Amino acid sequence: MASAARLDLDGNAIKPMTICMIGAGGFIGSHLCEKLMAETMHKVLAVDVYNDKIRHLLEPATHPWSDRIQFHRINIKHDSRLEGLIKMADLTVNLAAICTPADYNTRPLDTIYSNFIDALPVVKYCSENNKRLIHFSTCEVYGKTIRSFLPKDSPLRQDPAYYLLKEDASPCIFGSIEKQRWSYACAKQLIERLIYAEGAENGLEFTIVRPFNWIGPRMDFIPGIDGPSGGVPRVLACFSNNLLRHEPLKLVDGGQSQRTFVYIKDAIEAVLLMIDNPGRANGHIFNVGNPNNEATVRQLAEMMTEVYAKVSGEPSLEVPTVDVSSKEFYGEGYDDSDKRIPDMTIINKQLGWNPKTSLWDLLESTLTYQHRTYAEAIKQAIAKPVAS
Ligand SMILES: NC(=O)c1ccc[n+]([C@@H]2O[C@H](COP(=O)([O-])OP(=O)(O)OC[C@H]3O[C@@H](n4cnc5c(N)ncnc54)[C@H](O)[C@@H]3O)[C@@H](O)[C@H]2O)c1
Ligand SMILES: O=c1ccn([C@@H]2O[C@H](COP(=O)(O)OP(=O)(O)O[C@H]3OC[C@@H](O)[C@H](O)[C@H]3O)[C@@H](O)[C@H]2O)c(=O)[nH]1
Known part of the structure; x- marks a missing residue:
């Protein structure tokens, strides 16, 4: 239950505030709303086109x-109405x-409009x-690492100077324009630069968050169950979806890309620290990830297969993965980040935040949720005769 006497990192009482949260109905928004309702006295004006993921917080009126x-x-x-809510x-x-x-x-224009053009009025009103x-x-926004351009046998590939991603030092390295994969990263980079410039020239108080693969319950959708059957989520x-349907997991281009995964509940702690400590968060760009949870996509697939067998009690397939080319899976213009390890210096120094949950543990709680939420619906969908 929320207590009125919460203190910030400098020991001052935190005053309840009103937060206009745009995109509150999504994966991260739903967890942030939950946290703010359960542990603080802040008010939330939740803006989105959907509210399915926060319906449990909106009803009933007895909460x-x-x-x-x-x-x-x-x-x-x-x-x-947006400007009024921000005001x-x-x-x-x-x-x-x-x-x-x-x-x-596949939708580069929508991607650029959504991540840059649509964010402009928000920055302007603030x-x-x-x-x-x-x-x-x-x-x-970091794109590819410097390491990825080094010869395969270069000993420098092992040197963190060539791959650790630092907010204030690493370059942003994208592919060529026809690699439209980078439309998103480029739009995000430009809105970051605009926000930074608003801070420098007009005194905007801002914080920029760079999430590194936050994962957990309510992320995206299961195709054919609570999203389009042909849709491709993260x-x-x-x-x-593959595990629930007892299909092999598809490894794009051999599953060699590396990611670090952080549990959504750990990451939300970091966001709450930013909200509650403006003096420490304003003017900063923060990496928010878990450098200890690195895996190749292949390793992730293998671990998820093992964890799912444990939480569902169902044996895994004899051949649990299958290779697929990126062209086949995503279409023309796909490209990939090779490796993503966040440097944690700035967030440690400003907010004293560190992630806690191991990859195994976060997969165990997330796949338990996925099994409980979707296994029955998938069984029914598979059993349903296809309409002729
Ligand atoms: N989840 C991650 O690991 C991750 C990683 C990097 C960056 N991010 C960033 O964090 C943010 C939230 O990500 P998420 O994982 O919760 O995604 P999400 O898709 O679950 O949530 C985004 C929400 O924004 C809403 N939205 C989109 N356009 C809108 C519009 N025009 N008007 C109103 N609402 C609109 C969507 O309906 C959705 O509910 C995004 O900006 C994303 O780029 C997330
Ligand atoms: O079925 C699949 C899906 C994905 N993949 C691979 O898994 C890796 C991770 O894919 P995700 O769908 O999670 O997306 P990415 O990590 O590439 O990007 C994400 O990271 C940061 C955020 O800004 C976005 O949420 C998204 O762009 C990629 O290498 C992708 O090619 C598979 O091998 N098989």
Whole structure:
């Protein structure tokens, strides 16, 4: 239960504030809303076109927080109510975006509009009304590592100087324009630069978050169950879907790319620290990830297969993975980040935050949720005769 006497990192009492959260109905937004309702006295003006993932917080009206969360069904592309909500709030958190790689090369215009053009009014309203902004960018702004351009046998490949991703030092390295995969990263980079410039020239109080593969319950959708049957979500949902349907997990280009995965609940702790400690968070760009949870996509597939067998009690397939080319899986114009390890210096220094949950543990709780939520629906969908 929320207590009025919460203290910030400098020992001062935290005053309850009103937060305009755009994209509150998504994966990260739903967890942030949960945290804010359960542990703080902050109010949330939740803006999104969907609210399925936060419905449990909005109904029934008997929740102790029912007067602290309001849902506004607004498409920020074209709705004049947005400025009023930002003016009403002390802080705006912008999460709204198209952020699934399958869209970057197949819907590049929508991707660029969503991640850059649609975010512009949000930045402008915050700047003009002297409101604080926490904007969600991405670890994809780093693109590829310097290491990936070194010869395969170079000993420098083992040197973190060539792969560790640092907010204030690493370059942003994208592929050529026809590799439309980078439309998302490039749009996010430009909005970061714009926000930074608003801070420098007009005094906007901002924080930029670069999430490194946050994963957990409610991420994306399971195709054919709570999303389009031909849809391609992010890797956690793709692999969950394969496991639930007893199909081999598809490894794009051999599954050699490396990622670090952080549990959503750990990452949300970091966001709450930013919200509650403006003096330490304003003007900063933060990597938020778990450098200890690195795996190749192949290793992730193998671990998810093992964990799923444990939590479902169902044996795994004899051949649990299958290779697929990126062209076949994502289409023309796909490209990939080779390796993503966040440097943690800035977030450690400013907010004292460190992730806690191991990859195995976070997969165990997430796949338990996936099994409980979807296994029955998948069984029924598979059993249903196909309409002729
Ligand atoms: N999950 C991650 O690991 C991760 C990694 C890097 C960056 N991010 C960034 O974090 C943010 C949130 O990501 P997420 O994983 O929760 O994604 P998500 O797709 O689950 O959530 C985004 C939400 O924004 C809403 N939205 C999009 N366009 C909108 C519009 N025009 N008007 C109103 N609402 C709109 C969507 O309906 C959705 O609910 C995004 O900006 C994303 O780029 C996430
Ligand atoms: O079924 C699948 C799905 C994905 N993959 C691979 O798994 C890796 C991770 O894929 P994800 O779908 O999670 O997406 P990425 O990590 O590439 O990008 C994500 O990272 C940061 C955020 O900004 C976005 O949420 C998204 O762009 C990629 O190498 C992808 O090619 C598979 O091998 N098989």
